[in-house]
Amino acid sequence: MRKSLLRMTLRQMTVFRAVCDNRSYSRAAEEMALTQPAVSLQIRQLEELIGQPLFEYVGKKLYMTDAAEALQHACLDIFGRLENLDMQLSELQGSLQGQLRLAVESSAKYFIPHLFAAFRQSYPEVSLQLAVVNHAQAIKRLSINRDDLLIMAMVPTGMELEFFPFLDNAIIAVARPDHPLLRRGPLQLQDLTAYPLLLREAGSGTRQATQEYCHQKRAHFPQTLEIGSLEGQREGVIAGLGLALLPRHAVRRELDGGALVELPVAELPLMRSWCVVHPRGKHLSPVAQTFFEFVRQQRSQIGELVGRFQALQPGPVD
Known part of the structure; x- marks a missing residue:
């Protein structure tokens, strides 16, 4: 050296x-x-x-x-080892302490804080560093071992990864309540292609999943508008700019309040699963290992937790 x-x-x-x-x-x-x-x-x-x-x-x-x-790779490794040492020393003192570095894809950001809050009830001395990224950024962070764990919906197949699916992610078609399609009966995905489709930015996992699915179903949208956030897509649909394919949990408040309506499309919802992911062979810190096991052991309760969170969301303000 x-x-x-x-x-x-x-x-x-x-x-x-x-x-x-x-x-x-x-x-x-x-x-x-x-x-x-x-x-x-x-x-x-x-x-x-x-x-x-x-x-x-x-x-x-x-x-x-x-x-x-x-x-940068060396610094990540050095600081990670120091944090791991700190956690191990805390364990020797009888408590779990330290920081969980967690990256989540943007459409998961609504329920992950509630999941971490449930985890922290058992481990109150654990803190959180949360990064919200799109799918492309998540893959980049995995490749450089930037985070302890990632939450993503489309686990890449070309990487050596350990992952565990823990929550269903249903992608649905949404429209404003006065949209002409609602005056028709059951719909096919093809019926939606006559109207503009609002898309996330390139690199979004939801965009990639829906585009691949629409291509598979031969549903091609000649009119698209790119809006770089899920919140922007929701507001664009409410404003009448077009339709969108979005995770149901991310628009639950608008659906319950009547600002948006789920279209009855035969080929939907498109089902995906949220997964907790880390590189295969990665030595997880005590905090990361405990959180991973918490998600694995509490899988059935997580669905109930997300349901309670959605039920508590306030309706739209007039």
Whole structure:
């Protein structure tokens, strides 16, 4: 090993990680309550120890070099091991403590906080770092081992992963209550193609699942509108911009309040399952292992928990 690498400090790696996360020296400085020159100095010192540049500007955008990518992987491993040590020391003291780094696909963000709250009733000293991402971002985070666990609906087949399905995810067609299709009888998916379809951004798991399913059923939508969030899709349907294919649990409030209506399409709902996922062979921290086992053991109760959460949601405000 290069002796220079042994002179790297945890402080330098913390600053480096902040710059990687923010892709900005100034935002990293703000996050860490430092001056921008202090952040720049820490990065220069790291570059001297490594012997290669870590960042480069193209135009006004900051990019990581190959050396930075390698150092980022090492930092994730080092800090993960320190967190794991902290948790193990807590276990030796008779309690489970530490942070669960959890990434969830965006359409799961409505019920995951309630799931974690149920977990925390048994383990009150566990904290949560929650990242909300789309499907493409989730796969990227899996590839670099960024999180303890991920919650996703379409587990990629080309990666070595351990996963456990724990909750049904029904994707349905929704429209506003005065939509012409509601005056007809039972519908086929093909009947919807005469109207605009609101889609999530490229990289969304819901978009990928619904597009693949529609292609399989030979239902091609010539008119589409791309809206980069599930909330935007809901409001777009309410505004009359078109139809959408969305997870039922994510529009339960609007369905119960009458702002949206589920269309009676014979080929729907499209059923998927939410899964808790981690790379195969990954050494889970005590907190992550305990949460994984909690989800596995409480699978039947999780459906009831989500049902109670949806029932408690307030209706739309006039």
